[in-house]
Amino acid sequence: MMNPVALFRSASSRSSSSRFLVKSSTPRDEGLESSSDFFDESCMCSGSHQSTLDRLYAWEKKLYQEVRAGERIRIAYEKKCKQLRNQDVKGEDPSSVEKTRAAIRDMQTQMKVSIHSVEAVSKRIETLRDEELQPQLLELVQGLSRMWNAMAEGHQLQKRTLDEAKILLAGMPSKLSGTKKYTVMTPSLPQRLARSASNLEMELRNWRACFDSWIVSQRSYVQALTGWLLRCVRSDADKSKIPFSPRRSSGAPPIFTICIQWSRFLDTTCEAPVLEGLDFFAAGVGSLYAQQLREDSRKNLGG
CATH class of the missing domain: 1.10.287 (Helix Hairpins)
Structure with missing residues (x-):
């Protein structure tokens, strides 16, 4: 009788590198045919990391x-x-x-x-x-890379759509010359708009805080892993060369290369412009409709 625990462990201990190479060699259109592929890839095939x-x-x-x-x-x-x-x-x-x-x-x-x-x-x-740990880290890094690539493509598509909308709106006044449109705003509409803007600002600031915490946690995790791996290196290895060139060190495990490259990438990545942009965007959203609310209040008082 087959042991189900042994079967699970044998299936979960496979390296994800071969699976990633197979998926990366398939045409991109095939990946778009099934919407469930993304959710299937969200589960680590190399076992539970925790x-x-x-x-x-x-x-x-x-x-x-x-x-x-x-x-x-x-x-x-x-x-x-x-x-x-x-x-x-x-x-x-x-x-x-x-x-x-x-x-x-x-x-x-x-x-x-x-x-x-x-x-x-x-x-x-x-x-x-x-x-177990090495294929899991490899799969994790590859998954993060695919995630950021997908987000970058989505953001580029959004920017292109906004640019096209700006061009379209810029051409509308010339086509509609001589016509005027007036929007009647109910008394409760400014309050609803201001409240929606306030909620959006709160969500943006929470998103900013989560993003900052995530990057910090990722750096701390890689540093902790690298520190632990240093203790796994044999005493006869030249530890002065390990942080800079793990492949030249005979005592460094192969997993060390993954952590070093991951750590270097995070060290060279500057998230400050993103955080500042989110702060600026959140502040703008919070003040936009608040200003409109004040203007409408003055109009109502003047009327």
């Missing part, structure tokens, strides 16, 4: 405990060795010396078991890092 991080944390905690236990055994072992040397120098009773030697042999066995446990836990962490 679950992988939770298990990595649990194994890292286990590794920390094993290292601490091994360190305590090593300290006790060194004390026993020192005690044995003192006993040999002083010529103490052979039974006491033999008892100390037996304790040393027992500690040597414990140290071997501790080293084996540390190596086993470290191997498990490396397996999770390379077989």
